[in-house]
Amino acid sequence: MRRVIVGMMMAVLAMGTAGYAETLQIDGSTTVGPIADAFAEYFKSVQPDLSITVKKTGSGDGAAALIDGRCDIATMSRFMKPEEFQKAVANNVLPVAHVVAMDGVCVAVHPSNPVKALTSAQIRDIYAGKITNWNQVGGSNTSIVVISRDTSSGTYETFESLVMKKTPMAAGVEYVNANPQAQARVRTTPGAIGYVGLGFQEGVKVLAIDGIMPTRQTIAKGSYPVSRPLFLFTNGYPKLGSVVHKFVSFYLTEKGQELVEAKGYVPLTNY
Amino acid sequence: MNSAEVNLTLEPAADTPRPLALMPGEDLRGYLLAHLGRAVLFLMTFSSVVAVLLILLFVIVRSLGFLSGYSLVEFLASRDWRPTAESPVFGSLAIIVGSLYVSFAALVFAVPLGLLAAVFLSDILSWRARNIVKPVVEILAAIPSVAYGFFAVLVLAPWMQKEFGFSTGTNALNASLILAIMALPTIISVAEDSISAIGRELREASYSCGATRMETMIQVVIPAAHSGIIAAVVLGMMRAIGETMVVWMASGNATQIPRPWWDVSQSIRTMTATIAGEMGEAPEGSQHRGALFAIGVLLLILTFGLNIVSEYFLTRAKKATGKT
Numbered sequence: 293m294r295r296v297i298v299g300m301m302m303a304v305l306a307m308g309t310a311g312y313a314e315t316l317q318i319d320g321s322t323t324v325g326p327i328a329d330a331f332a333e334y335f336k337s338v339q340p341d342l343s344i345t346v347k348k349t350g351s352g353d354g355a356a357a358l359i360d361g362r363c364d365i366a367t368m369s370r371f372m373k374p375e376e377f378q379k380a381v382a383n384n385v386l387p388v389a390h391v392v393a394m395d396g397v398c399v400a401v402h403p404s405n406p407v408k409a410l411t412s413a414q415i416r417d418i419y420a421g422k423i424t425n426w427n428q429v430g431g432s433n434t435s436i437v438v439i440s441r442d443t444s445s446g447t448y449e450t451f452e453s454l455v456m457k458k459t460p461m462a463a464g465v466e467y468v469n470a471n472p473q474a475q476a477r478v479r480t481t482p483g484a485i486g487y488v489g490l491g492f493q494e495g496v497k498v499l500a501i502d503g504i505m506p507t508r509q510t511i512a513k514g515s516y517p518v519s520r521p522l523f524l525f526t527n528g529y530p531k532l533g534s535v536v537h538k539f540v541s542f543y544l545t546e547k548g549q550e551l552v553e554a555k556g557y558v559p560l561t562n563y
Numbered sequence: 564m565n566s567a568e569v570n571l572t573l574e575p576a577a578d579t580p581r582p583l584a585l586m587p588g589e590d591l592r593g594y595l596l597a598h599l600g601r602a603v604l605f606l607m608t609f610s611s612v613v614a615v616l617l618i619l620l621f622v623i624v625r626s627l628g629f630l631s632g633y634s635l636v637e638f639l640a641s642r643d644w645r646p647t648a649e650s651p652v653f654g655s656l657a658i659i660v661g662s663l664y665v666s667f668a669a670l671v672f673a674v675p676l677g678l679l680a681a682v683f684l685s686d687i688l689s690w691r692a693r694n695i696v697k698p699v700v701e702i703l704a705a706i707p708s709v710a711y712g713f714f715a716v717l718v719l720a721p722w723m724q725k726e727f728g729f730s731t732g733t734n735a736l737n738a739s740l741i742l743a744i745m746a747l748p749t750i751i752s753v754a755e756d757s758i759s760a761i762g763r764e765l766r767e768a769s770y771s772c773g774a775t776r777m778e779t780m781i782q783v784v785i786p787a788a789h790s791g792i793i794a795a796v797v798l799g800m801m802r803a804i805g806e807t808m809v810v811w812m813a814s815g816n817a818t819q820i821p822r823p824w825w826d827v828s829q830s831i832r833t834m835t836a837t838i839a840g841e842m843g844e845a846p847e848g849s850q851h852r853g854a855l856f857a858i859g860v861l862l863l864i865l866t867f868g869l870n871i872v873s874e875y876f877l878t879r880a881k882k883a884t885g886k887t
Contacts, residue, residue, distance in 0.1 A: 349843050350843030352843060352845060352846050352847070353843055355846070355847075356846075356847040359847070373846060375846060375848075375849070376846060376847075379847070379848070434730075435730050437730050437731045442816070442840040442841065443646065443647050443840070443841050444840055444841045444842065444843040444845070449647075452647065458648065458649050460645050460648050463642070463643075463657070463817060463818050463819040464817050464819055464829070464830070465817055466731060466733060466815035466816055466817050466830045467815070467816035467817070467832070467840065468733075468812075468816070469811060469812070469840055473716060473812070476716060476717060477716070477720070477733065480717075480720065480721040480724070480732070481720075481721075481724060481730075481731060481732065482724075483730050484731075
């Protein structure tokens with residue numbers, strides 16, 4: 293028994309010293325998290341003594357962690373807000389943004405819904421509660437169940453700034469806390485409308501917005517109205533050749549592009 | 564006479580290796596160890612008390628900035644919760660009502676069911692069967708709430724849409740049903756304890772007066788156990804009001820008060836779900852974060868109040884049955 297305990301203690305010590313060699317703390321968005329995870333996994337497979345932790349708590353938490361010096365890289369699905377920037381500068385942290393990929397927010401309805409396309413003004417009116425029945429936009433006589441992501445998600449912020457344009461959402465809008473859950477609710481609710489990330493289109497019908505379908509090309513070009521860049525924020529531009537630098541420029545490599553694509557996002561490179 | 568008495572008391576003490584109250588002169592090592600042990604135990608107990616106080620203090624302090632800079636009337640009386648709008652509005656009325664709404668609705672389902680189950684377990688089921696059934700009921704409490712949440716979203720919600728024709732399946736009814744299931748083990752367990760604690764004498768006295776089993780139960784045992792039953796209900800309510808994951812997944816989180824008020828097919832939002840859902844993205848030091856902490860203070864006040872009520876009734880129940 294005692295030998296087991298001693299062995300365990302030594303293992304813990306060994307892990308501690310190994311972790312001491314080189315560590316990378318990443319904190320932030322749940323949307324960018326999967327990309328950071330995939331990158332981290334690849335980095336660890338190449339350099340096994342590297343220890344990378346990826347936390348996915350939200351873009352705001354990521355910014356707060358970078359400002360407090362609790363992380364090396366903040367993953368964010370939105371740009372830093374002015375007050376975050378000011379706080380960072382006051383803390384001697386100079387945030388630098390690296391765009392790692394593009395993401396599109398798809399507006400989805402139940403597969404049985406005859407509606408194929410909406411304008412962004414119509415979508416805005418649906419979420420604002422001005423349009424409440426599908427027959428007002430050329431569908432059947434079904435009341436609309438409006439589903440939004442929670443206000444703490446980057447997807448919500450993108451949707452709000454690009455579609456709602458500061459029009460408040462109606463009180464009857466339902467909130468769900470993750471992309472898969474939004475997808476599941478739309479898939480099982482005939483009158484539902486919801487919005488999800490690009491990788492969550494299975495079982496739901498994605499609508500064209502202002503006549504443009506969300507595809508890799510339209511999102512990368514920015515012609516699809518609800519597309520956004522995803523960011524990695526560092527404190528200053530990282531020292532060339534450092535792990536942080538390798539990490540934030542990894543999206544430029546062929547392997548990086550492959551990983552971004554595998555997670556359902558749109559890469560900026562085209563190998 | 565005197566010396567004989569002293570001898571009598573000393574004799575058994577001589578058999579025990581160490582005297583009960585140590586003096587440093589008698590056994591210095593034992594004395595120090597005993598006091599060290601006491602100090603360690605004291606620190607451990609004290610740390611949990613301090614933790615509770617610090618949490619309370621922390622939540623209150625973090626909400627002060629918001630509460631001092633925002634109209635308290637608007638915070639408590641407005642139904643508009645638009646924390647990320649250009650000119651944000653933090654009205655928590657719909658959210659407070661939502662929490663109370665689903666908790667009371669959950670009790671409507673859970674109390675009759677829980678009470679009947681408690682009566683069945685304590686008075687009707689054989690002792691041997693009871694010893695199997697009760698632990699199984701208590702396992703309900705061990706199921707992680709996120710598992711209930713998945714059930715609510717993926718099974719209950721589509722089922723309600725299909726069977727009841729609700730336009731949305733994640734609504735007040737869905738959340739209340741799941742909360743009722745989660746509150747049941749607490750209610751059954753505490754109510755069953757207090758009903759069993761009433762004891763044989765009272766029941767036999769009632770039977771000897773010619774009362775039937777049902778009359779005995781309804782007119783004698785349940786009134787006698789009412790303190791414990793009320794405590795059970797309050798504890799069940801605390802479970803419902805503090806639950807986060809399930810309501811976040813099952814209630815739909817629409818910031819509205821159902822209109823008409825009994826329309827349980829409308830979606831609703833609770834205090835816990837609001838805090839859990841929005842904390843991650845509320846910028847540090849912003850009004851939004853302060854408002855969430857202010858809701859946390861309200862929630863703490865509510866649960867502390869309920870806790871005091873349940874403690875009061877539990878103490879009364881113990882006094883009534885003569886067990887302390």
